[in-house]
Amino acid sequence: xxxxxxxxxxxxxxxxxxxxxxxxxxNGRKQGNYWQVGDVRNAAGRSMFVRLHDTAKGxxxxxxxxxxxxxxxxxxxxxxxxxLSDFADVAEEARRFLSLPHPEPEHIAxxxxxxxxxxxxxxxxxxxxxxxxxIMGSVAESYLRKRGITDLRxxxxxxxxxxxxxxxxxxxxxxxxxAMIAAVTDLEGRITGVHRSWLRPDGSGKAPVDPPxxxxxxxxGNAVRFGDAKVVMAAGEGIETILSLRQALPPxxxxxxxxxxxxxxxxxxxxxxxxYIVRDNDPAGDGARDSLVDRAREAGIExxxxxxxxxDFNEDLVMRxxxxxxxxxxxxxxxxxVSRFMVLAA
Numbered sequence: 001x002x003x004x005x006x007x008x009x010x011x012x013x014x015x016x017x018x019x020x021x022x023x024x025x026x027n028g029r030k031q032g033n034y035w036q037v038g039d040v041r042n043a044a045g046r047s048m049f050v051r052l053h054d055t056a057k058g059x060x061x062x063x064x065x066x067x068x069x070x071x072x073x074x075x076x077x078x079x080x081x082x083x084l085s086d087f088a089d090v091a092e093e094a095r096r097f098l099s100l101p102h103p104e105p106e107h108i109a110x111x112x113x114x115x116x117x118x119x120x121x122x123x124x125x126x127x128x129x130x131x132x133x134x135i136m137g138s139v140a141e142s143y144l145r146k147r148g149i150t151d152l153r154x155x156x157x158x159x160x161x162x163x164x165x166x167x168x169x170x171x172x173x174x175x176x177x178x179a180m181i182a183a184v185t186d187l188e189g190r191i192t193g194v195h196r197s198w199l200r201p202d203g204s205g206k207a208p209v210d211p212p213x214x215x216x217x218x219x220x221g222n223a224v225r226f227g228d229a230k231v232v233m234a235a236g237e238g239i240e241t242i243l244s245l246r247q248a249l250p251p252x253x254x255x256x257x258x259x260x261x262x263x264x265x266x267x268x269x270x271x272x273x274x275x276y277i278v279r280d281n282d283p284a285g286d287g288a289r290d291s292l293v294d295r296a297r298e299a300g301i302e303x304x305x306x307x308x309x310x311x312d313f314n315e316d317l318v319m320r321x322x323x324x325x326x327x328x329x330x331x332x333x334x335x336x337x338v339s340r341f342m343v344l345a346a
Contacts, residue, residue, distance in 0.1 A: 006075060006087070009094045013074035014061030016098070017052045020074050023097065023162060024081040025050070026137065039065055040072070040080040042133075050077070082131050093131055096163045096176060125184070125194040125217035132159035132181045140180035142203030148317040149243045151250055154227055157183040158239075166198050166209050177207040182224040182239055182256070184217060187267055193217020195224060195239065195258055215258055221267040227253030229269045232337065234306065235292070236278025236313075237263050237285065244314040245278055245306070248326045252276075252341040260284035264291035274302045274334065280312045306332050 013020050021028060021035035027044045028037025033053050038045025040063070048065035051058050061074040078097075079090045094100075118124060135141050135152065138160035144152065152158075164179035177198040184193035195215045198207035206212035224239055226246060234254040236242045242256040257263035260280070264287070268275070275296050279285045289305055296303040308316045309328055316325050330338055 010073040010075050012098050017060040024077050042081045084130050120216045122192050122217040126191050132161045135160050139178040139203040143199050184222050186222050192222045193219050223255035223257045225255050229253035230271050232274045234276035240314040241312045244317040248329050249341045260288040263288040277305045279305050279307050
């Protein structure tokens with residue numbers, strides 16, 4: 001089917017109304033012939049109800065929220081639950097859910113279409129980010145917990161997409177897998193790119209695709225940020241490495257540059273005075289550390305290296321445990337930072 005209008009999509013979604021509700025209104029539950037939830041943005045509660053089957057009173061997929069007076073169809077559910085603004089993005093997500101082919105690009109009947117963003121661009125990254133949902137309660141949260149990462153406070157730059165496209169580097173079919181999506185931002189907090197980690201549906205590990213991680217957008221100098229860096233900050237390569245270190249130092253602002261090359265090129269906040277360089281135990285990690293130490297010193301910033309016991313801090317967390325990780329990190333910190341950043345982990 002090359003062209004789908006809004007009515008076609010809404011009707012197709014209605015035939016799978018319960019599955020749609022379980023995917024996009026996951027904080028609700030089935031009550032007889034209806035799905036009840038707090039509101040169309042997936043809040044917990046029972047105010048809104050979605051009809052799951054065609055009846056004499058209405059068709060499947062129609063919903064009402066008497067508390068707010070809102071009503072609509074399942075396209076509106078997708079739009080509001082994911083925070084989308086353009087109908088093109090809503091239709092794309094609906095097709096993804098329904099496993100439908102792309103339409104011809106010139107028009108989608110009934111609503112205007114935004115021109116597609118260039119593949120791999122910052123705008124494409126921002127559109128993907130708008131299609132994500134919070135990480136809590138998702139497959140991505142399950143995956144991180146299996147990696148020993150249980151404290152996810154301050155991780156708003158991590159979100160989840162239930163059916164994210166994965167395309168091979170060469171020829172081959174496009175696949176969809178659940179994915180953890182990380183926002184790459186500049187020093188002002190503007191999203192310049194995203195990082196995707198494709199996961200198995202049960203969260204037991206990375207998806208069986210090669211590579212299971214890809215970034216897109218403007219990455220150089222930017223990073224995935226956890227906390228508002230001021231005078232002190234830690235910087236490392238991988239997201240899981242940084243999240244593992246945050247288990248021991250929850251208040252410390254940290255950034256993930258995603259690779260050794262990008263770590264060496266991160267931009268420094270204006271007031272930064274001490275930089276902890278989170279080293280991976282390999283030649284690339286050593287090279288990134290040396291380059292970053294030189295840049296920091298030239299900028300008048302004290303540089304201190306934090307080294308793992310094993311290959312990286314996530315391996316330390318999984319193999320040695322949090323208590324051993326805290327002890328190892330404690331002796332590498334500046335004395336004044338022990339009480340400042342480890343107090344909540346004592």
